[in-house]
Amino acid sequence: xxxxxxxxxxxxxxxxxxxxxxxxxxxxxxxxxxxxxxxxxxxxxxxxxxxxxxxxxxxxxxxxxxxxxxxxxxxxxxxxxxxxxxxxxxxxxxxxxxxxxxxxxxxxxxxxxxxxxxxxxxxxxxxxxxxxxxxxxxxxxxxxxxxxxxxxxxxxxxxxxxxxxxxxxxxxxxxxxxxxxxxxxxxxxxxxxxxxxxxxxxxxxxxxxxxxxxxxxxxxxxxxxxxxxxxxxxxxxxxxxxxxxxxxxxxxxxxxxxxxxxxxxxxxxxxxxxxxxxxxxxxxxxxxxxxxxxxxxxxxxxxxxxxxxxxxxxxxxxxxxxxxxxxxxxxxxxxxxxxxxxxxxxx
Amino acid sequence: xxxxxxxxxxxxxxxxxxxxxxxxxxxxxxxxxxxxxxxxxxxxxxxxxxxxxxxxxxxxxxxxxxxxxxxxxxxxxxxxxxxxxxxxxxxxxxxxxxxxxxxxxxxxxxxxxxxxxxxxxxxxxxxxxxxxxxxxxxxxxxxxxxxxxxxxxxxxxxxxxxxxxxxxxxxxxxxxxxxxxxxxxxxxxxxxxxxxxxxxxxxxxx
Numbered sequence: 001x002x003x004x005x006x007x008x009x010x011x012x013x014x015x016x017x018x019x020x021x022x023x024x025x026x027x028x029x030x031x032x033x034x035x036x037x038x039x040x041x042x043x044x045x046x047x048x049x050x051x052x053x054x055x056x057x058x059x060x061x062x063x064x065x066x067x068x069x070x071x072x073x074x075x076x077x078x079x080x081x082x083x084x085x086x087x088x089x090x091x092x093x094x095x096x097x098x099x100x101x102x103x104x105x106x107x108x109x110x111x112x113x114x115x116x117x118x119x120x121x122x123x124x125x126x127x128x129x130x131x132x133x134x135x136x137x138x139x140x141x142x143x144x145x146x147x148x149x150x151x152x153x154x155x156x157x158x159x160x161x162x163x164x165x166x167x168x169x170x171x172x173x174x175x176x177x178x179x180x181x182x183x184x185x186x187x188x189x190x191x192x193x194x195x196x197x198x199x200x201x202x203x204x205x206x207x208x209x210x211x212x213x214x215x216x217x218x219x220x221x222x223x224x225x226x227x228x229x230x231x232x233x234x235x236x237x238x239x240x241x242x243x244x245x246x247x248x249x250x251x252x253x254x255x256x257x258x259x260x261x262x263x264x265x266x267x268x269x270x271x272x273x274x275x276x277x278x279x280x281x282x283x284x285x286x287x288x289x290x291x292x293x294x295x296x297x298x299x300x301x302x303x304x305x306x307x308x309x310x311x312x313x314x315x316x317x318x319x320x321x322x323x324x325x326x327x328x329x330x331x332x333x334x335x336x337x338x339x340x341x342x343x344x345x346x347x
Numbered sequence: 348x349x350x351x352x353x354x355x356x357x358x359x360x361x362x363x364x365x366x367x368x369x370x371x372x373x374x375x376x377x378x379x380x381x382x383x384x385x386x387x388x389x390x391x392x393x394x395x396x397x398x399x400x401x402x403x404x405x406x407x408x409x410x411x412x413x414x415x416x417x418x419x420x421x422x423x424x425x426x427x428x429x430x431x432x433x434x435x436x437x438x439x440x441x442x443x444x445x446x447x448x449x450x451x452x453x454x455x456x457x458x459x460x461x462x463x464x465x466x467x468x469x470x471x472x473x474x475x476x477x478x479x480x481x482x483x484x485x486x487x488x489x490x491x492x493x494x495x496x497x498x499x500x501x502x503x504x505x506x507x508x509x510x511x512x513x514x515x516x517x518x519x520x521x522x523x524x525x526x527x528x529x530x531x532x533x534x535x536x537x538x539x540x541x542x543x544x545x546x547x548x549x550x551x552x553x
Contacts, residue, residue, distance in 0.1 A: 005398035009519060017514035020489075021496040021507065044368065044401040051369040052522035058468050059475060059490045071484055 005041070012045040016053060137161040138178070141294050141318035143272060151185030152192065157211075157272050158294045158317070166190075179211035181270055184224075199253045200229040200236060206244075209270055219248040222266045228256055277317045284309040284327075288344075295320040303345045306333055368405055371416040376526035379420060387428060396431075400424050474524030478517060481505075485513035486521070 015032050018024060024032065036043050138144050138156045146154045148164070150171055156162065160178025171192045173180070184192040186205025194201040194210045196217050201210055206224025210217065219228060225243045229236045230253040240256040242248045245263045250256040268278040277294075279287050285307040288299045294317040301307050309331055315323050324335035324342045332347040379400065383393045403423050404416075413419035478486060481503075488499040489510075496514070500507045 005395045008398065009394075010515070013515040013519045014511075016518055017511045020514055021511055023496075040402045040405050041398055043365075044405050045398065047365050047368055048373055048401070048526065049518050049522050051373055052525045053518045055525060056471055056486070056490045056518075056521050059471055059486075060493065071487060 005045070008041050008045045009049070011035070012042065012049050015046065016049050020053070135161065135163045140296050143275065148185075150187060150190070153183040155181040155183075155273050157181070175210050175212055177212060179209060179272075181207070181209040181273055183207045195231075197252070198231045199250065200231055202227045202229060208242075215251050217250050219246075220266050220269055221246050222263060222270060228253075271314070272317055275317055276314050278314050279311045281310040281312055283307065284311055284344075287311045287323075291315070291317065291320050291323055294318040297321075297339070297341055299324060299342045299344065301344045306331070306344060306346050309333070364405070364409055367408065367412060368401075372401065372404055372420060373526050375417055375420050379424060380527055382421060382424060383428075396424070396427065400427055403427065470524055471521065474521055477524075478520055482513045482517045482520070485510055486517040489514065 015035065018028065019032065036046060136144070136146055136154075136156060138158060138160050140159045143158060144156045146156065148154060148166070148171070150166060152171065154162065154164070154173065157179040160180055161176040162180055163174040163176060165172045167190075169190060171184075171187070171190050173182070173192075173194045175194055175196045180194075182192065182194065182203065184203045184206050188204060192203045194203075196210065196212055199217055201208070201219055203224065203226040206221065206226060208219060208221040208224070208226050210219050212218075219226060219242055221242045221244050223244050225241060227241050228239045228248055228250065230239055231237075239250070239253060240248055240258055242258055243260075245261050245266055247259045247261060247266065247269075248256045249259075268280075271278045272294075277287075277290055279290075282290075285301060288301060292298050297320055299320050311327075313326075315326070320342055321337070324337070324344065327333045327344065328335050334345050334347045336343045336345070376397070379397060380393065383396055384390070387393060387396060400420065400423050404413075404420055407413070407419070407423075475483060475486065484503055485499055488494045488502055489496065494502065496510045497507055500510045503510075
């Protein structure tokens with residue numbers, strides 16, 4: 001009879017702890033390998049614990065602000081600069097936090113880790129003040145999902161910023177920077193409007209993304225239909241309708257260029273929601289520009305001869321390193337890594 | 348999602364099956380456990396079911412990776428439960444009565460694809476404080492301070508074997524806190540415990 005899953009997990013934990021001691025003998029190493037090969041149940045149990053143990057390396061940030069070797073009592077580490085408040089561990093159902101806290105904190109001023117933690121807190125707190133208008137923003141390399149009280153969902157891409165206001169007549173999101181994907185809950189009484197300058201993208205129940213690049217606005221529709229309008233004084237002038245699979249481009253609302261793609265292509269262009277970017281025969285220079293949206297360490301092409309190299313594949317958006325290494329493997333391209341940037345040259 | 352400090356960094360091209368499993372499947376654990384808890388009334392079997400689902404998914408993925416890991420996991424879960432009910436290994440009326448529930452929409456149960464890195468950090472940090480005291484000390488020194496096990500033993504004045512034992516316990520508790528379903532636990536602030544005894548008792552009574 002097979003041993004129970006709990007027994008297997010206990011054995012996997014023993015092996016992991018033994019290996020973690022750094023003192024596995026050659027015999028033990030072979031025994032571990034044999035144990036892993038003996039059954040898939042053993043292997044998956046080990047992968048699971050190993051993954052958790054490795055991720056626990058992130059706990060290092062808790063030690064910030066404490067003396068080495070010091071053992072704080074439970075809760076004490078939260079005084080470290082990485083945990084400026086205790087709100088992060090409170091579920092949203094507890095007492096509403098002070099209203100001022102829901103306003104934008106100066107995110108750029110603090111470290112990346114702290115920033116993402118604070119962002120999570122702001123997310124929870126801002127929800128409580130939704131109707132009064134709230135701002136959400138993400139740092140470079142971070143995407144964040146925000147549920148809206150009307151049942152819609154907004155996913156913010158890297159380095160993006162929106163302001164949200166829900167009233168009885170309109171659900172309004174102002175895209176101030178970057179890109180956001182909207183899954184709109186159908187509500188005929190309250191159109192869902194994404195505003196960028198004088199441009200309005202109006203949806204009823206649909207899924208679409210709006211991306212702002214300098215003065216270019218791009219609208220990708222993966223489901224349903226949206227209308228693009230221009231606000232001129234009190235008038236709302238309709239410019240274009242875009243159906244699923246459509247991509248609309250405009251600068252300042254002086255006409256909209258539309259393109260129809262298979263819906264799968266539009267979905268691919270939205271792969272950032274799961275952390276990936278997808279390229280199909282994309283010139284390297286464009287791929288690099290895209291990657292650079294997600295990475296603080298810029299990738300730079302120093303050699304014009306490689307700029308037009310065509311790239312295809314899925315890549316982790318916020319991992320410029322891996323992208324550069326894969327380029328080295330697949331093309332005659334050499335990457336030089338420094339703290340501030342990754343330089344690409346022909347081999 | 349914060350991908351910057353993610354150890355899972357890898358182009359999809361050259362990824363081992365193990366890494367794929369850790370990246371795509373483990374983050375679904377909380378949703379999977381919620382699904383199992385809703386449809387399978389024998390609580391004591393859930394750990395076992397979860398394990399068997401992982402085995403099936405891993406073995407299938409060894410042949411070819413599913414395009415949608417999420418729907419693959421939930422389909423596997425549903426098939427496994429259906430199999431168990433049909434094979435009569437479960438005679439419990441409650442379990443069969445709830446067969447309908449197997450068809451609930453997966454998306455309804457797992458609206459989030461995966462927890463963000465900051466949620467994971469927050470979960471880990473919170474779990475850290477709920478470890479039994481000595482276990483917490485060991486994990487703290489090992490993970491936060493990055494001390495090797497031998498040094499942890501010296502610092503705490505315990506044997507290296509005892510350190511290893513605490514890590515054995517700690518890693519299981521951290522995995523549960525990280526991947527598992529927070530909501531289904533007895534209380535978010537309750538101390539974490541390894542539940543071997545419970546499982547062993549059930550084994551004996553089966």
